[in-house]
Amino acid sequence: MSLTESETQARLLAQALPYMQRYENKTIVVKYGGHAMGNPELGKAFASDIALLKQSGVNPVVVHGGGPQIGAMLTKMGIESKFEGGLRVTDEKTVEIVEMVLAGSINKEIVALINQTGEWAIGLCGKDGNMVFAEKAKKTVVDPDSNIERILDLGFVGEVVEVDRTLIDLLAKSEMIPVIAPVAPGRDGHTYNINADTFAGAIAGALNAVRLLFLTDVPGVLNKQGELIKELSVAEARALIKDGTISGGMIPKVETCIEAIKAGVQGVVILNGKTPHSVLLELFTEGGAGTLIVP
Numbered sequence: 001m002s003l004t005e006s007e008t009q010a011r012l013l014a015q016a017l018p019y020m021q022r023y024e025n026k027t028i029v030v031k032y033g034g035h036a037m038g039n040p041e042l043g044k045a046f047a048s049d050i051a052l053l054k055q056s057g058v059n060p061v062v063v064h065g066g067g068p069q070i071g072a073m074l075t076k077m078g079i080e081s082k083f084e085g086g087l088r089v090t091d092e093k094t095v096e097i098v099e100m101v102l103a104g105s106i107n108k109e110i111v112a113l114i115n116q117t118g119e120w121a122i123g124l125c126g127k128d129g130n131m132v133f134a135e136k137a138k139k140t141v142v143d144p145d146s147n148i149e150r151i152l153d154l155g156f157v158g159e160v161v162e163v164d165r166t167l168i169d170l171l172a173k174s175e176m177i178p179v180i181a182p183v184a185p186g187r188d189g190h191t192y193n194i195n196a197d198t199f200a201g202a203i204a205g206a207l208n209a210v211r212l213l214f215l216t217d218v219p220g221v222l223n224k225q226g227e228l229i230k231e232l233s234v235a236e237a238r239a240l241i242k243d244g245t246i247s248g249g250m251i252p253k254v255e256t257c258i259e260a261i262k263a264g265v266q267g268v269v270i271l272n273g274k275t276p277h278s279v280l281l282e283l284f285t286e287g288g289a290g291t292l293i294v295p
């Protein structure tokens with residue numbers, strides 16, 4: 001006998017209760033990637049998921065990206081985007097535009113979407129409340145021909161060196177949902193552009209988050225046959241990078257997951273931000289929605 005729509009809905013709601021209790025008063029960091037943005041209906045569904053988390057007693061913290069949107073703005077200004085080792089080469093002019101797009105327009109768009117649900121979001125970047133300090137990234141790559149390792153000069157690309165949780169803790173006790181752009185100052189007074197995955201990992205680690213969710217444009221980590229892998233240990237994830245199953249942009253993402261777990265995050269999930277309500281499906285249903293990476 002097939003279930004009516006309302007029976008299915010009632011079952012889903014009943015199923016959600018133990019998960020809501022499990023995450024009550026716990027911090028969940030959600031990284032909203034630039035590829036998952038752009039569709040107004042999906043944006044609304046994302047905002048209502050975040051609002052529902054807050055209403056259920058969870059402490060959601062949103063960290064967002066905006067790589068494609070930065071690229072579009074740079075093109076408009078006649079500046080070419082250049083990447084090395086998956087990171088945007090960021091000169092003085094570029095960092096100004098990065099800050100404008102990330103901490104300005106995208107940040108406020110997400111804040112506005114959440115506020116339209118009736119909840120209270122506040123837009124921040126690493127500069128606010130001395131929350132995050134960065135220093136110039138020291139990324140190295142191995143030249144495939146000579147096998148020699150060299151340090152990349154990416155300009156004002158930063159890596160997080162300090163996270164002060166005072167402001168986020170204060171917000172967690174209030175009605176406010178923090179929405180954070182991955183831009184941070186250095187002790188040297190410069191502004192740094194930080195990869196949003198890395199930034200989210202550092203925030204989740206400092207907050208000892210129970211979950212860190214990465215919303216991207218694929219269902220999760222896929223095996224060689226293109227099927228979704230529901231759960232991966234750190235050791236299994238490393239093996240998939242080594243044998244080439246995980247490649248491209250998924251490598252730094254999975255490496256960030258591993259770092260976040262080492263920093264104390266209990267579980268990290270990579271899931272499809274293009275599926276409406278994927279955040280709720282992941283957190284509040286039995287099967288989840290993406291790939292869960294656990295210690």
Ligand SMILES: Nc1ncnc2c1ncn2[C@@H]1O[C@H](COP(=O)(O)OP(=O)(O)O)[C@@H](O)[C@H]1O
Nearest residue numbers: 033035216217220221222245246247248249250
């Ligand atoms: N094993 C894998 N499973 C899933 N995606 C993979 C895998 N290996 C490589 N990828 C690629 O990684 C991409 C996601 O990384 P990226 O584009 O950097 O995401 P985002 O921009 O959302 O941060 C996927 O779109 C896919 O092309």
Ligand SMILES: CC(=O)N[C@@H](CCC(=O)OP(=O)(O)O)C(=O)O
Nearest residue numbers: 033034065066067087088195196
């Ligand atoms: C250093 C570096 O590469 N920073 C990224 C920051 C935005 C980002 O990471 O956005 P997504 O999550 O949408 O990719 C950039 O400039 O594109």
